Amino acid sequence: MQIKPTFKNIVQTGAKIFLSSVSVDCVIFGFYGNELKVLLLQMKHADLHGLPGGFIFREETADAAAVRILKERTGLDAIFLKQFYTFTDPRRSDKKFHLNAIKKEGLATDKDNWLLQRFVSIGYYALVDFSKVLPAADELSVSCAWHQLYPAPVLMMDHNNILNKALLALQQQLNNQPVGFNLLPLKFTMPELQKLYETILNKTLDRRNFQRKILGFGILKKGVAHKAPFLYSFDVINYNTALMNGLGGGW
Amino acid sequence: MQIKPTFKNIVQTGAKIFLSSVSVDCVIFGFYGNELKVLLLQMKHADLHGLPGGFIFREETADAAAVRILKERTGLDAIFLKQFYTFTDPRRSDKKFHLNAIKKEGLATDKDNWLLQRFVSIGYYALVDFSKVLPAADELSVSCAWHQLYPAPVLMMDHNNILNKALLALQQQLNNQPVGFNLLPLKFTMPELQKLYETILNKTLDRRNFQRKILGFGILKKGVAHKAPFLYSFDVINYNTALMNGLGGGW
DNA sequence: ACAAAAGTGTTACTTTTACACCCATGA
DNA sequence: TCATGGGTGTAAAAGTAACACTTTTGT
Numbered sequence: 016m017q018i019k020p021t022f023k024n025i026v027q028t029g030a031k032i033f034l035s036s037v038s039v040d041c042v043i044f045g046f047y048g049n050e051l052k053v054l055l056l057q058m059k060h061a062d063l064h065g066l067p068g069g070f071i072f073r074e075e076t077a078d079a080a081a082v083r084i085l086k087e088r089t090g091l092d093a094i095f096l097k098q099f100y101t102f103t104d105p106r107r108s109d110k111k112f113h114l115n116a117i118k119k120e121g122l123a124t125d126k127d128n129w130l131l132q133r134f135v136s137i138g139y140y141a142l143v144d145f146s147k148v149l150p151a152a153d154e155l156s157v158s159c160a161w162h163q164l165y166p167a168p169v170l171m172m173d174h175n176n177i178l179n180k181a182l183l184a185l186q187q188q189l190n191n192q193p194v195g196f197n198l199l200p201l202k203f204t205m206p207e208l209q210k211l212y213e214t215i216l217n218k219t220l221d222r223r224n225f226q227r228k229i230l231g232f233g234i235l236k237k238g239v240a241h242k243a244p245f246l247y248s249f250d251v252i253n254y255n256t257a258l259m260n261g262l263g264g265g266w
Numbered sequence: 267m268q269i270k271p272t273f274k275n276i277v278q279t280g281a282k283i284f285l286s287s288v289s290v291d292c293v294i295f296g297f298y299g300n301e302l303k304v305l306l307l308q309m310k311h312a313d314l315h316g317l318p319g320g321f322i323f324r325e326e327t328a329d330a331a332a333v334r335i336l337k338e339r340t341g342l343d344a345i346f347l348k349q350f351y352t353f354t355d356p357r358r359s360d361k362k363f364h365l366n367a368i369k370k371e372g373l374a375t376d377k378d379n380w381l382l383q384r385f386v387s388i389g390y391y392a393l394v395d396f397s398k399v400l401p402a403a404d405e406l407s408v409s410c411a412w413h414q415l416y417p418a419p420v421l422m423m424d425h426n427n428i429l430n431k432a433l434l435a436l437q438q439q440l441n442n443q444p445v446g447f448n449l450l451p452l453k454f455t456m457p458e459l460q461k462l463y464e465t466i467l468n469k470t471l472d473r474r475n476f477q478r479k480i481l482g483f484g485i486l487k488k489g490v491a492h493k494a495p496f497l498y499s500f501d502v503i504n505y506n507t508a509l510m511n512g513l514g515g516g517w
Numbered sequence: 518a519c520a521a522a523a524g525t526g527t528t529a530c531t532t533t534t535a536c537a538c539c540c541a542t543g544a
Numbered sequence: 545t546c547a548t549g550g551g552t553g554t555a556a557a558a559g560t561a562a563c564a565c566t567t568t569t570g571t
Contacts, residue, residue, distance in 0.1 A: 036287045037354075037386055077354035077386065101352040101388050103288075103328035135288055135328065137352050137386075190517060191438075206550070216517055223552075224534065231532095243542060244550060266441060266467055457523070474525075475561065482559095494569055495523060524567070533558070540551075 019087070022154045025070070026122050029129035033070040038136045039080045040068040040174065041096075042181035043089065045145035046198040051164050051214045052145065053178065054088060056156035060119045061112065063171040064162065066178065067153070068136070081139040088159055090149040095142040095197035099184040100177075103135040107173040116155055140181040142197035189215055191261045193234055193254065204244035205229075232257055270338070273405045276321070277373050280380035284321040289387045290331045291319040291425065292347075293432035294340065296396035297449040302415050302465045303396065304429065305339065307407035311370045312363065314422040315413065317429065318404075319387070332390040339410055341400040346393040346448035350435035351428075354386040358424040367406055391432040393448035440466055442512045444485055444505065455495035456480075483508055 020032060043054035055064040067088040071080040077098065086092050113130045117123075150159035162168055167178055188194050195211050209225050229235065234254040238246035271283060280286075294305035306315040318339040322331040328349065337343050364381045368374075401410035413419055418429055439445050446462050460476050480486065485505040489497035 034287050034384060034386070036285050071354070073384070074356045076356065077352065098352065101328065101349065103322070103388070105325050105327065133285060133324070135285070135388075137354070187442075204550090212517065218517075220517065221535075222550085223536090226551090228533090243540095266463065266469075266471065455523090472561070472563085473523085474563090477524090479560085494567095518571100520569100520571085522567105522569080525565090527563090529560105529562080531558100531560070533556105535556085536554090538552090540549105542547100542549085544545100544547080 022116075022120055023122060026117055026120075026128060026130055029070065032073060033129075034073060034075075035129065036132060036134055037077070038068055038070055038134045039077055039084060040066045040102075040136045040138050040177055041081055041084050041088075042066055042138065042140040042178055043085065044140060044142050044181075044185065044198060045148060045161060046211050046214065047145040047161065049210045049214060052161040053164055053167065054143075054148070054150060054159065055162045055168065055170070056088075056152060057158045057160070058171060059155050059157050060116045061171065064168045064174075065156070065171040066174045067159070077137045077139075081137075081141075085141055085143075087153065088151055089143060089147075090151065091143055091147060094144075095194060096139055097141075097184075097188070097194075098137060098139050100138045100180050101135055102138060102173060102177060104173065105133055107136070108133045109172045112171060120155075136177070138177050138181060140185055142185075142194060144198065144200050146200055186216060193232060193257050193262065196249065196254070202238060202246045202248050204246060206244060208247070232262060273367075273371055274373060277368055277371075277379060277381055280321065283324060284380075285324060285326075286380065287383060287385055288328070289319055289321055289385045290328055290335060291317045291353075291387045291389050291428055292332055292335050292339075293317060293389065293391040293429055294336065294399075295391060295393050295432075295436065295449060296399060296412055297462050297465065298396040298412065300461045300465065302449075302462075303412040304415055304418065305394075305399070305401060305410065306413045306419065306421070307339075307403060308409045308411070309422060310406050310408050311367045312422065315419045315425075316407070316422040317425045318410070328388045328390075332388075332392075336392055336394075338404065339402055340394060340398075341402065342394055342398060345395075346445060347390055348392075348435075348439070349388060349390050351389045351431050352386055353389060353424060353428060355424065356384055358387070359384045360423045363422060371406075387428070389428050389432060391436055393436075393445060395449065395451050397451055437467060444483060444508050444513065447500065447505070453489060453497045453499050455497060457495060459498070483513060 045052045045054065054067065056067060058065050067084055069080060069084045071077055081096055082092060085094065085096065110131045114124060117128065117130065152159040167175065169175070170178065195215060198211055199207060205226055208229065209220060209222065212225070213219055234250055234257050235247045236250050238248060296303045296305065305318065307318060309316050318335055320331060320335045322328055332347055333343060336345065336347065361382045365375060368379065368381065403410040418426065420426070421429065446466060449462055450458065456477055459480065460471060460473065464470055485501055485508050486498045487501050489499060
């Protein structure tokens with residue numbers, strides 16, 4: 016991996032170090048206080064929030080770029096990350112927005128600057144353990160923090176659209192693969208897991224039926240019950256198998 | 267839409283008319299003789315086949331580019347088309363391959379040519395009515411024709427990978443949405459439809475259960491039975507609703 | 518008239534839903 | 545001790561899977 020370029024580097028030498036016309040945006044989901052949260056940057060030069068994003072080094076895959084961006088904003092690696100859609104509307108790039116940032120950062124503003132071109136953005140969503148995240152702002156943002164989804168803040172450019180698509184992708188994925196677990200700590204209780212599912216799917220579920228179904232997947236191990244709610248964790252092998260094969264259903 | 271550029275145009279002025287670093291590849295599926303087929307180009311300058319693909323005009327969405335490419339190769343528009351994945355491996359572009367094509371076409375070969383850069387490719391799969399397609403080769407191919415999938419021909423660059431991913435995406439989609447119908451003519455028989463499902467999913471299904479389930483979706487209209495196998499067609503309204511809402515299942 | 522393919526219904530089994538009571542914990 | 549939340553089982557309903565015979569069509 017390369018050294019992290021500064022904004023100045025990006026503006027001045029972006030064309031050399033990055034793949035042109037392509038960016039990566041990450042929708043990072045966490046779960047806290049029985050709510051689904053999303054990690055957003057508060058932009059420095061506009062009263063807007065934005066998704067963590069970045070560019071792809073010349074010899075890097077988009078996946079690696081997403082991992083890198085995630086690591087920078089959360090301190091985490093080895094987390095669940097999935098490419099879900101590529102956004103290509105020619106009007107999605109906002110020249111004025113970037114031009115403004117370049118000016119405010121006191122950099123030379125030539126109109127053909129690399130940053131001002133049209134970008135398509137490859138969207139990833141990430142599921143992380145809220146408690147493990149150490150949000151870190153980037154150079155162009157004042158802060159990096161968790162936000163609620165209903166309603167979500169107003170985001171720059173087409174980021175609200177990206178966020179919505181990510182949410183849809185997550186909801187669909189949840190029906191096929193046990194992805195939700197990535198949002199929880201290593202040990203968790205059944206009610207916590209249920210709340211998580213209810214939050215993501217935006218509907219209430221029957222406690223007993225939920226438990227039966229989840230346990231039926233055979234991917235959970237019951238921990239020793241000290242007190243009231245039992246603690247569960249994964250049977251890692253079965254869990255990975257389930258991730259690969261899906262949870263059945265269909266023909 | 268713009269005029270279709272020639273290969274010479276592309277090589278010489280690609281950088282001006284197209285979005286750089288991004289291409290579109292289309293996996294076009296058809297159904298014929300109880301087999302799933304894919305439309306491939308036979309390359310001119312290498313003993314390889316390739317997926318129909320192309321580039322994105324400066325003011326065009328990737329979706330529009332895919333529609334355009336499809337129209338050029340099949341003569342069809344208004345067909346089912348879905349973005350399924352973006353391929354970003356830096357080694358997926360094959361400089362030698364393009365360089366060779368440029369040479370063989372008798373064009374000047376500067377090493378920094380636009381075509382020789384790294385490309386990420388946005389993958390689309392299309393489902394078309396086999397009988398309506400008029401395959402048309404492009405400038406760099408000798409022919410455009412249907413091919414079997416098991417086994418599929420050896421394809422250029424990472425196109426075998428793209429094809430496999432498209433197939434997987436189609437199989438998964440089929441469990442959620444009634445997409446298979448796009449591969450059939452307006453009127454079709456139940457056995458035809460079943461064969462289609464069996465082919466895509468690569469497994470056999472019970473006739474009676476299949477019929478019941480399909481009819482249960484309420485998206486088919488029974489035609490007048492002249493002779494033996496009944497003809498079915500869509501209840502367009504219900505069909506579109508089902509496309510939107512999925513076929514149920516899950517939580 | 519024979520073979521091949523299409524049409525149809527019932528039964529067992531599995532999965533899903535709906536629902537109520539007891540126990541432990543903490544206020 | 546009372547309220548809250550967590551734990552557990554059963555019965556009805558729906559859906560799925562398995563299965564065989566009759567009718568039509570084409571040769």
